[in-house]
Amino acid sequence: MTYYQPTRGTRLKFPKSGALLACCLMIQGCKIGLDSADTEPTWQNKIENRSKIELTEFGLPSVQIAIGFQGEIIYDEAYGLANVEQRERATRETQYRTASISKWLTGSAIFTLVDYGALDIDQPIQRYCPQYPEKAYAVTTRHLLSHTSGIRHYADYDAMRAQASSEDQRDEIEAWIAKNKEADRTRYQDVIAPIAVFKDDPHLFESGTRYQYSSVGYRVLGCVITGASGMTYR
Secondary structure (H helix, E strand, O other), X not given: OOOOOOOOXXXXXXXXXXXXXXXXXXXXXXXHHHHHHHHOOOHHHHHHHHHHHHHHHHOXXXXXXXXXXXXXXXXXXXXXXXXXXXXEEOOOOOOOOOOOHHHHHXXXXXXXXXXXXXXXXXXXXXXXXXXXXXXXOOOEHHHHHOOOOOOOOOOOHHHHHHOOOOHHXXXXXXXXXXXXXXXXXOOOOOOOHHHHHOOOOOOOOOOOOOOOOOHHHHHHHHHHHHHHHOOOOO
């Protein structure tokens, strides 16, 4: 079956003998649509059902979903609990930690500054972030973006403890772990302070020679953005 899509301003003309048939077909089509809507779940229902499956199968406390289409929010709902202990339900206004989603925002901000000529990704990062000390090998913004800087990722505390060969070394490791755990519980209000937690740690390898995913490396990019733009990250 083929469908005729009229252009704007086109006026459809039916032969008189077919006018009644066309109207009947249009009415019948609407009726069929109503019947199918009563039996088939809407796309909104499908999202709701899928969200509840995610909560059940993966043990997530809550799910919050918003969908934008052609400049408008067409779906905005939340399911589950925002606070498990208090049995507080999640809402559309519940705030969540953005975590690694911030990497997308960070990368976009970096290349916005590149487009404006305010940032050269192949210059040493100290040009924009003097708070991060120089190491044996130069680290650039490109290295940070591509996870080839040599800056460590989150540490494996159990593995570190297993490597301790003396009481003094164990005490040193425990102190280091305590410092990092405290940083994990801290809600920082700027992008500079978190760098102090890892800035003095040795790099894992020469920058540009290997790949190692590093979330803390992206924290340094926040500092780079601040220095290159003269603005806060927010």
